[in-house]
Amino acid sequence: NERDEDLGDGAPPQLPGGFVWVIDTDNVYTDMSGWNVTKVELAGLPNLLYPEDPEPEFVHINSENKAAVSLQENNALVIIDLASATVDISFSAGATSLDKIDTIEDAVITLDTSLADRLREPDALAWINDEYFVTADEGDLDGGSRTITIYKNDGTVAWDSGNTLEHVAVQHGHYPEDRSENKGTEPEGITFFTSKDGTGYIFALLERSGMAVVLTVDPADPAAGATYVQALPTLLRPEGVKKVPGRDLVVVACEEDDRGAKTRGGVNLYEYKEADYAAYPMIASELVDGLPIPFSALSGLASATPPGTDGGNLNKLYTIEDSYYDKSRFFIIAAQGPLRPAKITKAVHIKDDNGILKAAFPLADFSNYTLVNDDNTVNMDPEGVAYSYSGGIWIANEGRGTVGDAARPIEMLNFVIKVDEGTGVVEELVTMPDEVNAIQVRFGFEGVAEADGYLVVIVQRAWGDEENPRVGIYNLETKEWKFVFYPLDEPSSQNGGWVGLSDIATLGGGKFLVLERDNQGGPDASIKKIYQIDLDCYEIEDGSTLEKTMVKDLIPEIRSLNGWTFEKMEGLALNREGKVWVNNDNDGVEDNSGENAFWEVAIPSLTIEPEACEDGTSAGVTVPAVAAFATALVAAVFLL
Numbered sequence: 001n002e003r004d005e006d007l008g009d010g011a012p013p014q015l016p017g018g019f020v021w022v023i024d025t026d027n028v029y030t031d032m033s034g035w036n037v038t039k040v041e042l043a044g045l046p047n048l049l050y051p052e053d054p055e056p057e058f059v060h061i062n063s064e065n066k067a068a069v070s071l072q073e074n075n076a077l078v079i080i081d082l083a084s085a086t087v088d089i090s091f092s093a094g095a096t097s098l099d100k101i102d103t104i105e106d107a108v109i110t111l112d113t114s115l116a117d118r119l120r121e122p123d124a125l126a127w128i129n130d131e132y133f134v135t136a137d138e139g140d141l142d143g144g145s146r147t148i149t150i151y152k153n154d155g156t157v158a159w160d161s162g163n164t165l166e167h168v169a170v171q172h173g174h175y176p177e178d179r180s181e182n183k184g185t186e187p188e189g190i191t192f193f194t195s196k197d198g199t200g201y202i203f204a205l206l207e208r209s210g211m212a213v214v215l216t217v218d219p220a221d222p223a224a225g226a227t228y229v230q231a232l233p234t235l236l237r238p239e240g241v242k243k244v245p246g247r248d249l250v251v252v253a254c255e256e257d258d259r260g261a262k263t264r265g266g267v268n269l270y271e272y273k274e275a276d277y278a279a280y281p282m283i284a285s286e287l288v289d290g291l292p293i294p295f296s297a298l299s300g301l302a303s304a305t306p307p308g309t310d311g312g313n314l315n316k317l318y319t320i321e322d323s324y325y326d327k328s329r330f331f332i333i334a335a336q337g338p339l340r341p342a343k344i345t346k347a348v349h350i351k352d353d354n355g356i357l358k359a360a361f362p363l364a365d366f367s368n369y370t371l372v373n374d375d376n377t378v379n380m381d382p383e384g385v386a387y388s389y390s391g392g393i394w395i396a397n398e399g400r401g402t403v404g405d406a407a408r409p410i411e412m413l414n415f416v417i418k419v420d421e422g423t424g425v426v427e428e429l430v431t432m433p434d435e436v437n438a439i440q441v442r443f444g445f446e447g448v449a450e451a452d453g454y455l456v457v458i459v460q461r462a463w464g465d466e467e468n469p470r471v472g473i474y475n476l477e478t479k480e481w482k483f484v485f486y487p488l489d490e491p492s493s494q495n496g497g498w499v500g501l502s503d504i505a506t507l508g509g510g511k512f513l514v515l516e517r518d519n520q521g522g523p524d525a526s527i528k529k530i531y532q533i534d535l536d537c538y539e540i541e542d543g544s545t546l547e548k549t550m551v552k553d554l555i556p557e558i559r560s561l562n563g564w565t566f567e568k569m570e571g572l573a574l575n576r577e578g579k580v581w582v583n584n585d586n587d588g589v590e591d592n593s594g595e596n597a598f599w600e601v602a603i604p605s606l607t608i609e610p611e612a613c614e615d616g617t618s619a620g621v622t623v624p625a626v627a628a629f630a631t632a633l634v635a636a637v638f639l640l
Contacts, residue, residue, distance in 0.1 A: 210592070302318045392421055552603050570585040
């Protein structure tokens with residue numbers, strides 16, 4: 001029986017209470033009339049919270065013909081002897097306590113709170129051997145411990161995962177901040193299998209994180225516990241998981257299907273084998289004081305060694321998180337050369353310690369939105385980031401609201417700030433002319449780049465009655481703007497939608513790479529492209545429309561990853577040696593699978609011209625194509 005969650009407060013008892021059928025096929029597979037069916041009643045068993053309403057949830061059978069059954073709402077587990085169709089034992093799943101997790105939904109991921117005596121309320125379960133089994137502790141009515149637990153068949157808890165699953169999700173950008181006050185990552189499905197090389201694996205599905213967490217466990221000694229080994233992405237809302245018999249393949253079924261929200265139901269297939277690199281994760285954070293640096297909803301991307309620089313780490317990059325989170329931050333990435341994953345090594349809060357933002361944007365003018373918090377951290381929408389040749393980094397903020405739209409009033413303007421890389425303190429502010437702000441549309445600043453004494457910013461979509469989005473060119477010396485227009489591709493998705501700009505990176509010499517995308521994902525995705533534009537050494541006429549040349553269609557490369565085709569390809573970075581990286585925005589895992597993509601893109605014969613605008617001659621260097629995905633052998637891993 002499935003209880004009605006809308007009846008009263010949704011709590012049991014709600015009869016009928018449910019039971020288990022034991023079906024003896026007696027080796028008759030062609031004629032079901034030969035099957036023997038026995039009903040096993042579960043009502044009235046000891047150690048249930050609602051003995052009259054057992055509500056069995058999940059069942060798994062071991063080689064001794066013993067069935068382990070979860071009674072989720074009752075926070076209980078039952079072992080049934082199938083040969084006799086009788087219950088061997090029923091016992092409470094118990095409770096557990098966790099610390100250093102996030103239990104507050106405040107648009108910031110902070111691992112500094114705890115849960116005490118939280119009921120496990122297990123959902124799926126799987127036998128590891130004939131004596132021990134493992135549960136996914138999703139929770140329902142009063143529980144949800146965010147754990148997986150290994151039990152002995154006598155009801156003894158042998159091991160539980162503590163805060164491991166929460167930390168793994170945080171470390172890989174898959175943590176669902178909007179579920180912090182509920183059940184967090186919400187472990188839902190689980191399976192165990194032994195690979196061909198004899199290694200025991202647990203696959204645990206985190207429903208709200210769009211993730212499968214892989215752990216190893218010794219099938220001869222499950223009580224010794226499990227060890228985390230890999231995180232894998234799934235589609236949205238993973239529910240069921242199965243090992244393919246006879247092959248090192250695992251299949252995960254994901255239930256969420258909403259084309260309007262750019263997500264489709266489907267299955268993920270993973271293969272265990274030796275490979276040159278782990279297909280996933282592509283990016284993960286390092287630990288600071290034993291805790292992972294929280295990140296997600298990454299947007300713009302920039303190299304710390306763009307054309308025109310000397311020295312520095314060629315694999316160092318910057319990225320930012322967008323307005324899904326408050327107390328905005330930027331991050332330092334170590335791209336790891338050919339290895340995966342790239343590492344987020346540092347997170348820095350943007351701070352208005354000098355009062356620059358407070359002075360420019362008094363809160364009285366934006367009464368529905370707090371830009372600067374009491375601790376001087378800021379709540380921006382960082383969408384673009386760029387290296388500053390005079391020190392620090394530039395961050396482009398996308399404005400909030402559309403002029404004349406009562407449903408989306410203006411709450412913040414578009415602007416660019418320069419911040420100190422070490423402290424995050426705002427040092428400089430660049431705003432647009434009033435006449436441009438007067439036609440603001442909510443699709444504002446996305447990417448930013450500095451080159452040759454200019455800031456160049458791109459607007460995502462057209463404003464007002466204009467046909468195309470603006471590219472803003474700001475002279476850092478004279479403090480003057482001019483604007484040209486970028487001709488977007490026409491939408492070509494089978495699902496319609498729109499096309500806009502995402503990021504920009506300098507090639508030097510007034511030339512730039514631009515990332516253009518549609519707002520479609522999965523099989524509906526059509527446009528994820530890198531184009532080149534030329535600003536004619538910034539002598540281009542104000543108000544003119546640019547020409548563009550396509551240098552890379554990302555769709556084939558995205559699909560070669562064998563995962564979801566991302567809607568929001570948001571970041572683009574290029575260093576002085578011509579290495580190009582891209583990343584996606586996973587929307588903070590809200591109505592999004594959470595998959596974080598970050599990889600080096602092969603663009604043949606890219607010409608770098610860092611000094612071409614200084615003396616009228618080109619110092620261009622043609623960079624050969626880089627080999628995408630080339631790595632050394634790292635381990636036996638699961639691939640998509």
